[in-house]
Amino acid sequence: MHSIRxxxxxxxxxxxxxxxxxxxxxxxxxxxxxxxxxxxxFEGATVEIVGTDRRTSTNRDGRFRFSLLPAGDxxxxxxxxxxxxxxxRVAVEAGETTDVAVLLAVELDPVMVxxxxxxxxxxxxxxxxxxxxxxVITADAIGQFxxxxxxxxxxxxxxxxxxxxxxxxxxxxxxxxxxxFNTTTINGLRIPGPEDDSRAVNLDVLSADLVESVxxxxxxxxxxxxxxxxxxxxxxxxxxxxxxxxxxxNVEGSYNGKADEVGPRLGVTGTRLFSVGDGVxxxxxxxxxxxxxxxxxxxxxxxxxxxxxxAPSGQILRxxxxxxxxxxxxxxxxxxxxxxxxxxxxxFSEYYLRTLYSEFADNEIELEHEYIFEDATPIEITxxxxxxxxxxxxxxxxxxxxxREILAISAGGSNIFDAWELEYQAGYxxxxxxxPFSLGTALIAEGLDIGYDxxxxxxxxxxxxxxxxxxxxxxxxxxxxxxxxLESDRVEEDEISLRLDLGRxxxxxxxxxxxxxxxxxxxxxxxxxxxxxxxxxFDADYTLADLAGTGQRDYSLGRFGPWIDTRxxxxxxxxxxxxxxxxxxxxxxxxxxxxxxxxxxIYAAYVMAEATLGRLDLLGGLRVETTDIxxxxxxxxxxxxxxxxxxxxxxxxxENDYTDLFPNLQxxxxxxxxxxxxxxxxxxxxxxxxxxxxxRQVVEIEGGERVAEVGNPDLDPFYxxxxxxxxxxxAGEVLGAASIGVFYKDITDFFVRTDVAGEGxxxxxDEVESVINGGDAELFGIELSYVQEFSFLPGxxxxxxxxxxxxxxxxxADLPGRDSSIRLPFQSDHIANVALGYDKAGLSMRLALxxxxxxxxxxxxxxxxxxxxxxxxxxxxxxxxxxxITENIAALLSVQNITxxxxxxxxxxxxxxxxxxxxxxxxxxxxxxxx
Numbered sequence: 001m002h003s004i005r006x007x008x009x010x011x012x013x014x015x016x017x018x019x020x021x022x023x024x025x026x027x028x029x030x031x032x033x034x035x036x037x038x039x040x041x042f043e044g045a046t047v048e049i050v051g052t053d054r055r056t057s058t059n060r061d062g063r064f065r066f067s068l069l070p071a072g073d074x075x076x077x078x079x080x081x082x083x084x085x086x087x088x089r090v091a092v093e094a095g096e097t098t099d100v101a102v103l104l105a106v107e108l109d110p111v112m113v114x115x116x117x118x119x120x121x122x123x124x125x126x127x128x129x130x131x132x133x134x135x136v137i138t139a140d141a142i143g144q145f146x147x148x149x150x151x152x153x154x155x156x157x158x159x160x161x162x163x164x165x166x167x168x169x170x171x172x173x174x175x176x177x178x179x180x181f182n183t184t185t186i187n188g189l190r191i192p193g194p195e196d197d198s199r200a201v202n203l204d205v206l207s208a209d210l211v212e213s214v215x216x217x218x219x220x221x222x223x224x225x226x227x228x229x230x231x232x233x234x235x236x237x238x239x240x241x242x243x244x245x246x247x248x249x250n251v252e253g254s255y256n257g258k259a260d261e262v263g264p265r266l267g268v269t270g271t272r273l274f275s276v277g278d279g280v281x282x283x284x285x286x287x288x289x290x291x292x293x294x295x296x297x298x299x300x301x302x303x304x305x306x307x308x309x310x311a312p313s314g315q316i317l318r319x320x321x322x323x324x325x326x327x328x329x330x331x332x333x334x335x336x337x338x339x340x341x342x343x344x345x346x347x348f349s350e351y352y353l354r355t356l357y358s359e360f361a362d363n364e365i366e367l368e369h370e371y372i373f374e375d376a377t378p379i380e381i382t383x384x385x386x387x388x389x390x391x392x393x394x395x396x397x398x399x400x401x402x403x404r405e406i407l408a409i410s411a412g413g414s415n416i417f418d419a420w421e422l423e424y425q426a427g428y429x430x431x432x433x434x435x436p437f438s439l440g441t442a443l444i445a446e447g448l449d450i451g452y453d454x455x456x457x458x459x460x461x462x463x464x465x466x467x468x469x470x471x472x473x474x475x476x477x478x479x480x481x482x483x484x485x486l487e488s489d490r491v492e493e494d495e496i497s498l499r500l501d502l503g504r505x506x507x508x509x510x511x512x513x514x515x516x517x518x519x520x521x522x523x524x525x526x527x528x529x530x531x532x533x534x535x536x537x538f539d540a541d542y543t544l545a546d547l548a549g550t551g552q553r554d555y556s557l558g559r560f561g562p563w564i565d566t567r568x569x570x571x572x573x574x575x576x577x578x579x580x581x582x583x584x585x586x587x588x589x590x591x592x593x594x595x596x597x598x599x600x601x602i603y604a605a606y607v608m609a610e611a612t613l614g615r616l617d618l619l620g621g622l623r624v625e626t627t628d629i630x631x632x633x634x635x636x637x638x639x640x641x642x643x644x645x646x647x648x649x650x651x652x653x654x655e656n657d658y659t660d661l662f663p664n665l666q667x668x669x670x671x672x673x674x675x676x677x678x679x680x681x682x683x684x685x686x687x688x689x690x691x692x693x694x695x696r697q698v699v700e701i702e703g704g705e706r707v708a709e710v711g712n713p714d715l716d717p718f719y720x721x722x723x724x725x726x727x728x729x730x731a732g733e734v735l736g737a738a739s740i741g742v743f744y745k746d747i748t749d750f751f752v753r754t755d756v757a758g759e760g761x762x763x764x765x766d767e768v769e770s771v772i773n774g775g776d777a778e779l780f781g782i783e784l785s786y787v788q789e790f791s792f793l794p795g796x797x798x799x800x801x802x803x804x805x806x807x808x809x810x811x812x813a814d815l816p817g818r819d820s821s822i823r824l825p826f827q828s829d830h831i832a833n834v835a836l837g838y839d840k841a842g843l844s845m846r847l848a849l850x851x852x853x854x855x856x857x858x859x860x861x862x863x864x865x866x867x868x869x870x871x872x873x874x875x876x877x878x879x880x881x882x883x884x885i886t887e888n889i890a891a892l893l894s895v896q897n898i899t900x901x902x903x904x905x906x907x908x909x910x911x912x913x914x915x916x917x918x919x920x921x922x923x924x925x926x927x928x929x930x931x
Contacts, residue, residue, distance in 0.1 A: 025070065025071055025094035026069055026070055026071070026095075027069055027071055027094050027095060027096045028067045028092075028096070028097040029066040029069055029090060030065045030099045031047070031065075031076075031102055032058075032061070032063055032101050033062045033078055033102045034101055036104075038103075041061055041063075042104060042122070043058055043060050043062060043126060044080075044125035044127075044128065045057065045104075045125055045129070046080075047077075047078050047102075048077045049066065049076060050076070051074075051075070053512055054512050055617075057126075057130075058129075060236075067419040067505045068506070068512075070094075071093055072091070072092060075087055075090075076088050076089075076090055076100070078102045079673070080104055081120075081121050081124040081125045081730050081731075081735065082124075082735035082789070083104050083105065083121070084105055086103065088100065116801050116844060116846065117789055117791075117801060117839060118140075119138055120803070122136075122138055123135075124730065124735075124737050126215070127728075131610070131619045131668045131678070132217060132218075132219045132220070132221050132666050132678075132680060133218040133726060134217050135157045135158060135159075135160075135216045136215050137154070137157060138212070139213060147169075148169070149168070149169060149203060149207060149208055150211060150214065150235065151203035151204050152168070152169035152208070154172050154214065154233070155169060155172070156833050158784075158785045158806075159218065159807040160172055160175075160831070161173045162850075166296075166298050166330060166917075166919075167296075167897075168204060168294075169204060170204045171203065172203060173230070174230035175743060175745075175779070175781055175783075175807070175809060176779050176781065176809040176811055176826075178200075178824070178826035178827075179200035180199050180200045180686065182229075182230040183227060183228040185232060186234075186429075187235075187237060187354045187408070188412075188425060188499075189427040189429055190429065190495060191408060191429050192493035192494065194404045194406065196528045196691075198689060201431070205334075206235065207334045207336040209288065209290040209336065210288055210336045211236070211237065212239070212242060214233060214234065214235050215233075215236070216233055217232045218724065219231075219682050221608065221666070222606040222608040222620075222623045222664045223516065223606055223608055223621075223623075225520075225604070226684050227625075227686055227717070228684055229684045229685065229720040229745065237286075237338045238269065238288060238340065239284055240272055240273050240285055242271075244273060245271065245272055246271050246930065247268070247269070247270045247931045248268070248269045248929060248930045250266065250268075250928050251265075251266060251926050251927050251929075252264070252892060252925065252926025254294055254295075254922060254923070254924045255924070256294075256295060256921075257922070258296060258297040258298070258299070258919070258920035259296045259329070261295040264292070265292040266290070266291045267291070268289050269287070270286070270287055271285070271287075272284075272285050277345065279345060282343065283341070285341055286342075287338060287339045289337050290334065290335070291336075292334045293331060293332070294330075294333075295331050296330055296919070296922065297329050297920070298327075298330070298918070299328075299917070300325070300326035300328065300916065301323065301324070301326070301462040301463060301465070301557050301558070301913070301915070302323065302324050302326060302914065303320040303322070303324075303914060304320055304321045304323065305860070306318040306319065306320050306321075306866075306907050309378075311382075312379070312381065317382075320373060320913075321372075321374040322371060322374060323371050323373075323452055323913075324368050324369060324370035324371065325465055325557065326366060327366075327553050327555050327560065327563070328364060328366055328367075330362070330363065331362075331363045332360065333359075333361040334361075336356075337355075337357045337358075338357075340353070348415065348416035349413065349415045349416070350414050350415075353409075354411075355409050356406070356408045357407050357408075358405070359403060359405050360403065360404040361401070361402075361403045362400075362404070363399075363400070364398075364402075365397075365399050366396075366397070366398045366400070367398075367553070367563050368394075368395070368398075369393060369395050369560065369561065370393065370394040370395075372392040372394065373450070376389065376390050376450070384454050385463075386451055386453075387468070391449065392448065393448055393450060394443070395444075395544060396442045396443075396564070397547070398439065398440030398441075398485075399437075399438070399439055399440070400435065400440075400487075401435070401437045401438070402433060402434065402438075403433070403436075404431075404433045405430070405432050405434075407431075408427070408428075408429045408430075410426070412499075419504050419505040420504045421502070421503045422501070423500075423501040423518075424499065424500050425497075425499045426496075426498050427498075428495070429497075430493070430494040431493050432491060432492040433490070438486070438487035438489075439485070439486055439487075439566075439569060439573060441484045441485070441564065442482045442485075443481050443543065443547070443564075444479060444482045445478040449467060450467045451466055452465050452466070453466070462916030464557075466558070474561050477543050477545050479544035479562075481538055481541075481546075483534060484573060486532070486533045486573075486577075487531070487532045490529045491528050491529075492526070492527055493524065493526040494524070495524040495525075497520065498520065499519075499520040500518055500519055500520075501517075502517060502518060503517075504516075511612060511613050512611070513612060515608070516607070516608045516609075516610075517605070517608065518605070518606060519604065520602075520603075520604045520605075521601075521602070521603050522600075522603075522604075524601070525598070526597070526690060527597040528594060528595055529595055530590060530594035530595060531591050532587065532590035533582045534583045534586040534590070535580035535582050536581065536583045537580060538576075538579075542572075542576075547564050548563065548564065548568075549563050549564065549565030556918055557916070584646055585638070585645070588646070588649050589636055593649055596632065596633040596634070596690070596694055596695060597632050598630065598632070602625060602626070603625070604623060606621055606622065608621030608664075615669055616667060616668070616669050617667065618666070618667050622661060622662065623661070626658075627657060627658055627659075627660075627687070627717075628655075629656045629657065629713075630655045631653065633652050633653070633694055633696040634649050634696065635652035635697040636648070636699065637701070638698075638700045639701040640701065640703070641701070642701075652697060654694075654711075655713065656715070656716070658716055660719075661683075662682070664680075664682050666680035666681075674731065676727070676728045676730075677727050678724070678726045678727075678741075679723075679725045680722070681723055682721075682724075683720070683722070685718065685719045685720070686717055688712075688716075688751060688771070692771040693712055695713050706764065706766050707765065708762065708767070708769070709769045710768060711770070711771075712770050715751070716749060718750045719748050720746065722744070722745050722746075723743065723745075723746075724741065734789060734791060734792060735788070735791075736787060736788045738787070739785050741782070741783040741784075742781070742782050742783075743779075743780070744779070745777075745778065745779040745780075746778060747776065747777040747813075749774065749775070750774075750775035750776060752771065752774060752775040753770070753859075754769075754816040755767055756770045756772065775814045775815070776813070777824060778811060778812050779809065779811040780810050781807060781808060781809040781810070782807070783805070783807045784806045784807070785805040786805070787802070787803050788802045789802075795840075799838045799840030800836070801838070801839065802837075803833070804832075804835070806831070806833075807830075807832070808829060809827055809828065809829060809830075809831070810823070811823045811827050815859070817862040818862055818863060818865065825855070825856050825859075826855050827855055828855045828873075829854070830851065830853035831852055832849075833849065843881070843884075844882045844884075845882075846879070846881075847878075850875070850876045853873045854872055854873045855871050856868060857870060865908055866909070866912075867907055869906075869907060870905065870908065871904070872906065872910065874903065876896075877897075877898040878894070878896050878898065879894060880892075882928070888931055889927060889929055890927065890929075890930075892925060892926050893925050894923070894924045895924075896924070901919075902916060902918050903916070903919075904916050
C-alpha cells in the first residue's frame with residue numbers, strides 16, 4: 001500500500017501543471033504521410049513543426065497529430081529513412097482541426113513496396129522515431145528469409161540468438177537473457193507459455209505467416225509490464241487499414257533431404273474495407289489462414305556423464321557411463337488463423353476486436369539404441385575410445401503426439417478528446433500443451449562385447465558405437481522386454497487482463513510534452529495434469545522379435561541395427577496391455593506427484609511523462625506492480641520402512657505476495673538531422689519459474705538418511721538495473737544506417753540452486769536441493785549494426801543491399817559451491833548476422849549468414865565445472881529468392897542450412913560429447929499471389 005500511495009502522490013504532483021497553465025486559443029493539426037498516389041502510408045516517419053520543439057512520429061496508419069497549437073501558420077518537415085525530407089506550409093485555426101496529407105517523393109510500384117529496400121526503410125524509421133531502444137521486423141522482412149516461425153525470424157535481429165529444438169527455432173534469448181527472462185505480447189495482450197515448468201512462450205507455435213510486424217523492446221517504458229529483464233516481444237497481426245482491399249495466396253512445398261519428403265505450406269490472407277454509416281472505408285475486416293506440414297528427420301548421438309575412470313593400463317581417463325544412437329522422424333503441423341475487426345466511426349475514435357489462434361501438432365517417432373558401459377568390464381580404454389565385455393544394450397522406441405495451442409482475443413479502443421487520449425483493452429489469452437498419447441518401450445540384452453571410438457568422426461566428437469559380435473548384437477530374440485511406458489499429460493495456462501491508459505498533451509513551461517498514466521490487472525491460472533504409467537510386469541516373455549521393423553534405417557552416424565516399429569508397438573500394446581502390471585511407486589510419483597495448479601494475480605499502475613527540450617526528448621516515470629500467488633501441489637514421501645516403500649502422496653500448498661517499484665528514465669538527443677544519441681535507465685524483474693517456486697516436495701528416507709528435492713513457494717523475483725547507451729546514424733535519401741551501443745545489467749537476488757539442509761523445517765535432513773534468492777549477476781554487451789544500399793553504383797550492382805549486425809555479450813553470476821563465477825545460461829559471447837540482398841528487375845535474392853556463439857546450457861554439479869553442459873558455436877547459411885513473374889504472381893525458392901551445420905553439445909571440454917545432431921538441408925519452393 002505504501003508503494004501505491006507513493007505513485008498516487010507522484011501522479012498528483014505531475015498533474016499540477018495541468019491545473020495552473022494558461023490555455024491560449026489553440027487548434028489541432030493532424031495528417032497522414034503517404035506516397036504520391038496515396039497508396040502507401042509510412043509508419044515511423046518523423047514529423048516536426050519547424051521553429052518549435054514540437055515533433056512526433058506517424059503511427060501504424062501513417063497518421064500524426066499535434067494538439068494545443070496556437071492559431072497561425074506553420075511549416076511541417078517530414079523525414080523518413082531512405083527518402084528526401086519533405087516540407088509543407090499549413091494554417092491552424094483556433095478551435096479547429098486541420099488535416100493534411102504529406103506526400104513523400106518515393107515512387108513505389110507494387111513490386112517495390114515489398115522490396116528489401118522499402119522493408120529496411122520501414123523498420124529503421126520506426127526505430128529512429130522511438131525514444132526507447134527497439135528493433136522492428138515487418139511481415140515482408142520475414143518473407144525475405146526462409147524462416148519457419150516467429151522465433152527463427154527474430155534470430156536476424158541484433159543481439160538476439162536462438163534456442164533450437166530438433167534443429168528448429170523455439171525460444172529467443174535477448175542480449176544474453178534467456179527466454180524465461182523475456183515477455184511476449186500479441187496486439188498488446190500478454191501471452192502465457194504452454195510448457196509446465198516455464199514462463200517462456202514457445203515462439204515456434206506461431207507461424208511467421210500470421211504476423212504483420214514484430215517489435216522487440218530492449219529498454220521498456222513505464223506502460224509496459226516490468227517482468228522482462230531481457231525485453232518484450234510485441235507481435236502485431238494484420239489490419240485492412242494497412243493493406244486496403246487485397247487477397248494473397250501462398251502455395252509452397254518444403255523438402256527435407258534426410259526425410260526425402262515434401263510437406264505442403266499453404267496460406268490465404270484477405271483484407272476488406274467497408275463504409276459504415278456516414279464514413280468511408282471506416283470498417284476494416286482482415287483474416288488469414290495458414291497451414292504448414294514440415295516433415296523431416298534428425299540423426300543423433302548422445303552420451304551420458306563422463307566420470308573419471310581407471311583404465312586397465314592404470315591411466316585415469318574420463319569415460320562415458322553410456323551412449324546412445326537416436327533416429328528421429330518428425331512431422332510438425334502448424335495451423336494458424338487470424339480474424340481482426342477495426343472500426344473508426346470518427347477521426348477521433350477507434351474500436352477493435354483482434355483474434356489469433358495457432359496450433360502446433362508435433363508427431364515424433366524416436367528410436368534409441370543405448371550402449372551401457374557403466375557396469376561392464378573394461379578391456380581397453382584410450383582417449384579415443386574404449387572396448388568392454390559383459391556390457392548391455394537397450395533398444396527403445398517411442399511415438400509421441402503433442403499439440404501446443406495459443407489463443408489470443410483482445411477487444412478495446414481509443415478515443416481522443418481535445419488534448420486527452422483514452423485507450424482501453426480487455427483480453428483473454430490461453431496457452432496449452434496436450435500430449436494425449438505417448439507410447440514407448442525398452443528392451444535390453446546383456447553380456448555383449450561393446451565399445452565406442454572417435455575414428456572416422458570427420459572432426460566431430462560424437463562417438464561411434466559398435467559391438468564386436470554383430471550376430472549377438474543384432475539378434476532380436478536376445479532383447480527382452482523391460483518396460484512399456486504410457487503417458488498422457490496436459491498443461492494449461494490462461495490469463496484475463498484489463499488495461500486502461502489516459503494521456504494528455506501539455507506544456508512544461510514553454511516545452512511541449514505529455515503525461516500518461518494507467519492501470520492494469522492480470523489474472524492468471526496454470527495447471528498441470530500428468531498421467532504416466534510404467535508397465536514392468538508382463539504375462540509372457542516378450543522380445544524384440546515381437547516388435548522389430550523390417551529393413552535398415554537410413555542413419556548417418558553409424559551402424560543402427562534392428563529397431564522397434566512403433567506401429568507394431570501400438571498393435572502389440574492394444575492386444576496385450578490389459579495383462580501388464582504397472583509400477584505403483586512410479587505411477588504415484590510421475591502422475592499425482594507432478595500435478596499442480598496455481599493462481600497468480602498481478603495489479604499494476606504507472607505514471608509516465610514526456611518532454612521535448614530543443615533537440616532533447618525525455619521520457620520518465622514510475623511503475624508499481626503487486627503480485628499475489630496461491631498454488632496447490634503435492635508432497636511425496638518415500639520411506640523404505642513404511643508402506644512397503646511406496647510413496648505417500650499428500651496435498652501441499654504455498655503462497656507468496658510482493659510489491660515492487662520500477663523507476664524509468666530515457667532520453668534521445670538529436671545531435672544533428674542524421675545523428676542520434678539514445679540512453680536509458682530502467683529497472684525490471686523476472687518472476688521465478690513454476691517448478692522452482694512450486695508447491696512440491698519429494699522426500700526419500702533410506703537407512704536413516706533423509707534427502708529431498710523441493711520447490712520454494714517463498715521464492716521472490718530477481719531484479720535488474722539496466723543501462724543502455726546507443727549512437728545511431730541515418731543517411732539521407734540513400735538508404736543507410738549504422739549504430740553502436742553498449743548495455744549493462746546489474747542483477748540482484750538471482751535464482752541459485754543449492755543445498756538448504758539444516759535450515760528451518762529441513763534441520764534434520766542430510767541433503768535438500770532447492771532454489772533460493774541470493775545470487776548476484778552482471779551482464780555487459782556491445783551492439784553494432786550497419787545497413788547500406790548501393791543504388792549509387794552502376795547497374796546491375798545498384799540493386800545490392802548489405803545488412804550486418806554483431807553483438808558481444810559477457811556475463812558473470814555467483815554459484816554456491818563454486819569458487820569461480822559462471823556465465824548466465826544460454827548467453828553467447830558472439831552473435832552476428834550478415835545478409836547480402838539484391839533487388840532488380842523483379843528479382844529479389846538474399847544470402848544470409850547467422851552465427852551464434854557457444855553457450856552454457858545447464859549445470860549438472862555446482863561444484864564440478866567439468867560436468868557443465870555447453871553448446872558449441874553454430875554458423876548457418878540460408879538463401880531465399882523471389883521472382884516477380886507478373887505484377888500479381890511471384891515464384892519462390894529458398895534453402896535452409898546450406899552448409900548442413902550440425903548441433904554439438906559437450907561436458908566442460910569439447911572432447912567429451914553430450915549430443916550431436918545432423919539435420920540436413922531443407923528446400924522450399926512455391927508461388928505467392930497478391931491481388
